[in-house]
Amino acid sequence: MVLPPKSPNESKAEMIVRMFPHDANPAGNVFGGEILKQIDLVAGLVSQRHAKTNTVTASIDRVNFLRPVYVGNALILNARITYVHRSSMEIEIRVEAEDMMSGKRTLTNTAYVTVVALNSSGKTMEVPPLLLETEDDKRRFAEGEMRMMQRVKERAKG
Numbered sequence: 001m002v003l004p005p006k007s008p009n010e011s012k013a014e015m016i017v018r019m020f021p022h023d024a025n026p027a028g029n030v031f032g033g034e035i036l037k038q039i040d041l042v043a044g045l046v047s048q049r050h051a052k053t054n055t056v057t058a059s060i061d062r063v064n065f066l067r068p069v070y071v072g073n074a075l076i077l078n079a080r081i082t083y084v085h086r087s088s089m090e091i092e093i094r095v096e097a098e099d100m101m102s103g104k105r106t107l108t109n110t111a112y113v114t115v116v117a118l119n120s121s122g123k124t125m126e127v128p129p130l131l132l133e134t135e136d137d138k139r140r141f142a143e144g145e146m147r148m149m150q151r152v153k154e155r156a157k158g
């Protein structure tokens with residue numbers, strides 16, 4: 001079946017979440033696991049917007065925590081599809097922390113999440129290809145393809 005291509009702009013998302021004391025250690029540093037949870041959530045949202053079916057996280061590439069996020073900050077996650085294969089989609093997420101008093105934003109993480117589309121029987125299913133409208137879309141897609149090939153190699157190693 002040939003599915004009509006869809007632009008990454010159709011599914012991209014910005015998610016803003018306020019960080020509270022239960023998200024952090026006693027010194028007020030937000031847990032890495034909380035940030036990973038938000039990354040996973042927004043990747044699920046974008047992939048489901050694209051695929052219009054249930055999607056599950058297959059892998060999250062190495063995530064570095066570049067700067068601390070503190071209680072009271074707003075976590076701003078900008079996510080978009082960069083690459084699509086058959087059933088898998090790569091979502092790029094850029095995470096910033098906003099200090100609500102000064103308005104200053106700091107880049108805290110960039111993450112790549114691979115999400116797989118499942119049909120109603122829980123089997124992997126084909127998703128629409130990407131409509132690459134800009135040079136930037138094409139560059140992201142080519143880079144995503146290289147990362148996907150690297151993941152396949154790493155999985156083969158076991």
Ligand SMILES: CC(C)(COP(=O)(O)OP(=O)(O)OC[C@H]1O[C@@H](n2cnc3c(N)ncnc32)[C@H](O)[C@@H]1OP(=O)(O)O)[C@@H](O)C(=O)NCCC(=O)NCCS
Pocket residue numbers: 055056057058059084085086087088089114116124151155
């Ligand atoms: C992800 C999952 C569906 C893959 O199933 P599978 O039987 O291994 O499927 P396949 O080997 O046929 O691979 C299907 C696709 O997933 C991709 N894939 C599988 N494992 C992957 C991984 N670890 N990282 C990246 N991509 C992966 C394959 O490259 C393939 O992509 P393509 O269809 O675009 O070519 C399965 O491993 C699973 O259900 N995992 C648990 C998911 C989960 O519970 N996530 C947390 C809750 S959301």
